[in-house]
Amino acid sequence: MQTCIRSIGHFFVSLVRKRPDQLHGRKVLLLKGGGIFFVVVLLYVVFLWFTLPDISDPRSLLASQSTVIVDRNGVELYRLFVEQDRTYIPADRIPDTLEKAMVAIEDERFYERGCLDVRAIARVVLRFGHAGGGSTLTRQLARNALDLTQDNIYNRKLKELMLGCQMEHRFSKSDLLELYLNWIPFGRNAYGVEQASQTYFGVPAEGLTLAQSTVLASLPQRPSYYSPYGEHLFTKVSEEVQEDIRAERVTRANQLREEDVTIGLLGAAVGTGSTVLYVGGRTDQVLRNMEDQKLITEQERLAALAELEHMTFKPSRENIRAPHFVLWVRDQVEKLFAGTTEEGLLERGGLRIETTLNWEMQKIAEESVAFYREDILNRFGAQNIA
Known part of the structure; x- marks a missing residue:
């Protein structure tokens, strides 16, 4: 750092020691260099500006939307x-x-x-x-x-x-x-x-x-x-903190050290007996x-x-319903779009595909098939029962 400062100082001293005509020439050179640098930066910014996406329709900036198949x-x-x-x-x-x-x-x-x-x-x-x-x-x-x-x-x-x-x-x-x-x-x-x-x-x-x-x-x-x-x-809190709470060495949440607490999505009551602390x-x-x-x-x-305190969450998403039928519908739509400008729209276009299936009746049919599956297998040798 000292070497850098010394070099800069020598540069300005050399400027002062120059004759007026030399000093004027140096200033002109610096101004020209600065001007060229400014123009280059400006052109670079203009170039980047023209590479930016069109935001006239903000929704087009979002990624694709899901297609939903319903009964x-x-x-x-x-x-x-x-x-x-x-x-x-x-x-x-x-x-x-x-x-x-x-x-x-x-x-x-x-x-x-x-x-x-x-x-x-x-x-x-x-x-x-x-x-x-x-x-x-x-x-x-x-x-x-x-x-x-x-x-x-x-x-x-x-x-x-x-x-x-x-x-x-x-x-x-x-x-x-x-x-x-x-x-x-x-x-x-x-x-x-x-x-x-x-x-x-x-x-x-x-x-x-x-x-x-x-x-x-x-x-x-x-x-x-x-x-x-x-x-x-x-x-959650560490086991050491749990013990301190049980022994009443820690009686307030603000006594807890940051490294002893693992922040979760929801707060929790920690401790047992007469001392229970809520940690957010x-x-x-x-x-x-x-x-x-x-x-x-x-x-x-x-x-x-x-x-x-009593928040519950929806169980993980169920598997595909009526898979044979749904996959057949998907294939039909893919064939419909194949070779057209709409190809790929099935996964990206946010479509809503309404079908003739009645899911409640489908469930009853699947339960009936499952009940007689073994008998059908023994009598007819059917393996893929849908």
Whole structure:
């Protein structure tokens, strides 16, 4: 560092010692060099600008939507998708509680800031770049939903900034939040709030309660880690802490050290006997943020906590229903699209295919076949009984 400073000092001393005509020539050279550098950077930015995707239709920026095959009464038989299971819903079907919960935990200044978050930039500068807070919702959209992950870090950061500014300028905050909530991954291959709500609770997103909304808002940060079906459903403490609680050496949750607590999706009561402590989870943080930001009242937070104590989740998705029939339907639709511009639409187009099957009657038929399976096998040698 000292050598570098000394070299810079020698450079400026040499400038001063030059004759006026030499000094003038050096200034002209520096100005020309700076001008060329500025033009190159400007051309590079313009080039990147023209490589950005068209955002005139924000829904086109999302990945494909799932196709659903249903029976004549609307009972879901099977879902087809390539990589992401998603069902797009408009903003008026997204509950207000979920929007508030997501903003409170992911980007509390979402409605205040513009293209550039000056406060976050200042925080980075003051802390010498070591901390700057999480990405804004718009930046997350630009980085992930717009598929910038394959670019090098410099291109990606610059594109994120340009795309973020472009989207902030073109769309309202409501539009951006709708796009974000339909894009974000919630784990178990469920993308967007509608599919997440169906996956974990078996209800449409518009029917979510405040407690259920806080669960979904808790997942995007670490979907696999906080999965309701994983080992981090509840907050846990170490065996040493358990013993300290039983011996009443620890009587308050704020006495616990961070390294002794493994935060889960839901809070948990730990300890036995006369000393039982409640240690909060990720959902508790969401609710606390919402109350601190005056998005909910204390009474609403406490009511949601009471519901979370008895929260249940939908069992893992059932296997394909009426498989022979459903796969036959899939083959027919694939043949219909084969060789046309719609080829591939089956897995990506968000289709709803209504069939003639009655699932309730199909179940009765399958139960009857299963009951007589052995007799049919012995009498007719039938192996593949559907």
